[in-house]
Structure formats: structure tokens, C-alpha cells
Amino acid sequence: MNVGIIGMGSIGMLMAAYLGRYHNVHVYVRREEQKEKLYQEGIYCDAVGHPVSVEAHLLEEGFPQSHDVLIVAVKQTGLDSVLDYSFPSNTPVLFLQNGMGHIEKLLERPYPSWVGVVEHGALKQDYCHVLHTGKGVVRIASVTKDENIKxxxxxxxxxxFPVEYEPDYKEMLTSKLIxxxxxxPLTTLFQVNNGHIISNSYLREIAEAVCREACLTLNRSFEKEWERVLNIAETTSENQSSMFKDMMEGRQTEVDAISGYILKKSRTPLPYHQxxxxxxxxxxxxxxxxIHG
Incomplete structure (x- = not known):
């Protein structure tokens, strides 16, 4: 298949490295320097074990190729600028952002819109190298009806590198949002890896209260979602959360798209989220x- 990927952060690079082994992958970036590096060296993922060749393009030049699927792997904070580009109307577009604030925007798009949840851990080292720090699953659901998704x-x-179909995008995204x-936010505030949510009893107590607020607001089972939180914290115990990495590298975080979304949905005060x-x-x-706007 012909696969396009917009955004070469850690997740975009991980997707390109694995999918590029068996598919024709085209990546879209903003910097000429990164484009040239990717064209010359490809992408090296430690778990794959060898460089994977990709075709690199500048995003501003548009989409010269006809893709079977186009994957948008930029952060939620950079999504609006990407949505300004004209995507081919007959090409399904898979969005991999955290949060749920972008869903209403996707419903207005003329092309088939999909959303995905990436349960892998990845760490970008430079333009061409990415570490696969935790193995999981990529889950995909359709926001607008598309008979070709399966x-x-x-x-x-x-x-x-399992990729699975999910029938209900709201169910999938809500669980990931919690x-x-x-x-x-907790790993970012306390500057710790994910596993400290479990090993630090004080931090675990706070995490449980945050989870209760989220479940109350989103009408979810606390017991089910708290178990999921603990499972993911355990399987990614040595990983740094994406928000923690953004903070350390001086980038705007996705706290408003994640915790802010839940706060806006609540009809009662959420002191921990606030x-x-x-x-x-x-x-x-x-x-x-x-922060602007």
C-alpha cells in the first residue's frame, strides 16, 4: 500500500519505521534539513534493526502522491495548521492526536476521517533515529462511515506491530483520554516516569482522585478505568509521558486538549483537574x- 505520514515526531517516526518495511511510505515534514536527512538515511528504529527507506516531502508543497491512507501524527497543538491543507477528498485520513477536542472538526471534513490510539512507547533521538520503548497496539476507528477501513x-x-479495528471511536478515545x-499531568508536575503512579503511594492517591473526577464527568466506570490506568502505568513504567517530554524540551503541552477538555465537559467543580x-x-x-488564544 501507499501510506502518507504527516509529522515526524516519535510516533510518526515509529509508524514510518514499521510500516515502511512492507509498504511504500511517504513522510511530510516542515524543515528542508529533515527532509534531506530522511531521504538520504531513512528511519532507524532500534527494534526494527535496520534503516527503513521512506520518500520525504515538504508539507508546504502539498501531496504529490495518491495515498491509500494518510496518517496525521502531529501533536494536538499543531493540528489546526495541518487542517488548513487540502487533503485529497477520496483518501481516508487517520488522526493520532491525544484528547477529543478535534472530533467536531473532523465531522466537517469532506474526506473519510479516522482516529487512532497508539499504545506504544517511542522516543525520538534525532531526525532519523527513534527508540521503541514500549510495545503495544494501534487501535483505529472511523469517525465518518468508511467501508474500506477494515x-x-x-x-x-x-x-x-498489531493494528486493530475498533467499532466505537467515542468509547476508544474516552478510555485513552482518562x-x-x-x-x-502528574508525571509532568512531579517529573517522574510513568511507573511512579503506582510505586509512590502519595502520587497514586492523587492519581486515583483525578481518575474519579474524569470518570464522573465522562460517565465511565471508575473501577474499570482505574484498572486500565494502572495496567498502562505498569507496562510503560520506565517511559516518560509525552507531556513530560514536551515540558522538558520547552514545547507547549496538550494539557488543555486532555485535562482541559474534561474540565469543560463537567457540570461540577473538578478541583484536581483545575x-x-x-x-x-x-x-x-x-x-x-x-499560550496564545
Missing amino acids: KIISSLNHYD VNTVIN FLIRAIHALQWEKGVR
């Missing part, structure tokens, strides 16, 4: 990151 997912699926609102959002904003300010 066929394409079947083609993407591989035993060492995990993110618990793990991401504090975490303000605390992350304060840390961003100290890092020199200014």
Missing part, C-alpha cells in the same frame, strides 16, 4: 512557553 487495517496489521488525564491545568500552565510559563 480492509486497510488488515493490510497495515503485522504480528510485531489514562492521559491521570498519567500525563489545579493540574494551572500547575502545568505555570510550569510552561517558567519554561518560557506562552
Whole structure:
């Protein structure tokens, strides 16, 4: 298949490295320097064990290729600028952002819109190198009806990089949202790896309260979702959350798209969420990151 990937952060690179073994992968980036590096060296993932060749393009030049699927792997904070580009109307577009604030925008698009949840851990080292720090599954669901989704997912699926179909995108994204609102802000605020949510009893108590707030707001079973949070914290115990990495590298975090989304949905005060959002904003300010809008 012909696969396009927009955004060469850790997840975009991981997807390109694995899918590029069996498919014709085209990647779209913003910097000429990165384009040239990827064209010359390909992408090297430690778990794959060899460089994977990709075709590299500048995003501003548009989409010269006809893709079977186009994957958008930029952060939620960079999504609006990507949505300004004209995607081919007959090409399904898979969005891999955290949070759920972008769903309404996708419903308005003329092309088939899919959303995905990536349960892998990845760490970008430079333009061409990425570490696969935790193995999981890529789950995909359709926001707008598309009869081809199962066929394409079947083609993407591989035993060492499983891709699975999910029938309900709201169910899938809501569950991931709860995990993110618990793990991401707390690991960022306390500057710890994911496993400390379990091993630090004080931090675990706070995490449980955050999970209760989220489940109450989103009408989910606390017991089920808390078990999922603990399972993911355990399987990714040595990993740094994406928000923690963004903070350390001086980038705007996705706290508003994750915890802020839940706060806006609530009809009652959420003191833990309110504090975490303000605390992350304060840390961003100290890092020199200014939020506009």
C-alpha cells in the first residue's frame, strides 16, 4: 500500500519505521534539513534493526502522491495548521492526536476521517533515529462511515506491530483520554516516569482522585478505568509521558486538549483537574512557553 505520514515526531517516526518495511511510505515534514536527512538515511528504529527507506516531502508543497491512507501524527497543538491543507477528498485520513477536542472538526471534513490510539512507547533521538520503548497496539476507528477501513487495517496489521479495528471511536478515545488525564499531568508536575503512579503511594492517591473526577464527568466506570490506568502505568513504567517530554524540551503541552477538555465537559467543580491545568500552565510559563488564544 501507499501510506502518507504527516509529522515526524516519535510516533510518526515509529509508524514510518514499521510500516515502511512492507509498504511504500511517504513522510511530510516542515524543515528542508529533515527532509534531506530522511531521504538520504531513512528511519532507524532500534527494534526494527535496520534503516527503513521512506520518500520525504515538504508539507508546504502539498501531496504529490495518491495515498491509500494518510496518517496525521502531529501533536494536538499543531493540528489546526495541518487542517488548513487540502487533503485529497477520496483518501481516508487517520488522526493520532491525544484528547477529543478535534472530533467536531473532523465531522466537517469532506474526506473519510479516522482516529487512532497508539499504545506504544517511542522516543525520538534525532531526525532519523527513534527508540521503541514500549510495545503495544494501534487501535483505529472511523469517525465518518468508511467501508474500506477494515480492509486497510488488515493490510497495515503485522504480528510485531498489531493494528486493530475498533467499532466505537467515542468509547476508544474516552478510555485513552482518562489514562492521559491521570498519567500525563502528574508525571509532568512531579517529573517522574510513568511507573511512579503506582510505586509512590502519595502520587497514586492523587492519581486515583483525578481518575474519579474524569470518570464522573465522562460517565465511565471508575473501577474499570482505574484498572486500565494502572495496567498502562505498569507496562510503560520506565517511559516518560509525552507531556513530560514536551515540558522538558520547552514545547507547549496538550494539557488543555486532555485535562482541559474534561474540565469543560463537567457540570461540577473538578478541583484536581483545575489545579493540574494551572500547575502545568505555570510550569510552561517558567519554561518560557506562552499560550496564545
